[in-house]
Amino acid sequence: MMGPGYFGGFGMGGGSLMMLIIILAIGYLLYLAFNQNQNRGNSQTQPRQSGSNEALEVAKARLARGEITVEEFEQIKENLL
Template identity: 40%
Template structure:
């Protein structure tokens, strides 16, 4: 008597190991994908943030009233040097 070790093992070695390996590869790839894409959803202070043009930043600050016209002109002149 073999107690279930006969024909059932052929299925395991015939394709079960391959399917289990494929399953774990898909899981690992999915985890890597989600980790990489979660970096893009960080806050604005993220080091991966796309850098804006300094003159555009100064223009926005001037438009928001954060800096005066004179300060804006000084920034523009300094950046053009």
């Protein structure tokens, strides 16, 4: 009465095995999605820090040339950090 194809051809554990594979695949895709978002977040913060360092160097040079006052330099530095 119960032939080899009764439970999907894999015996009684065939359905459980397929469900486990599906759950693992969904988990892996979720892992990739969250890991990719974290990598993007790190890459976006790096240029900002180097950009603020460059802006601070420009402000220092402007202060040295006398283009801005010390108060203006302090305000720029406060805004950057």
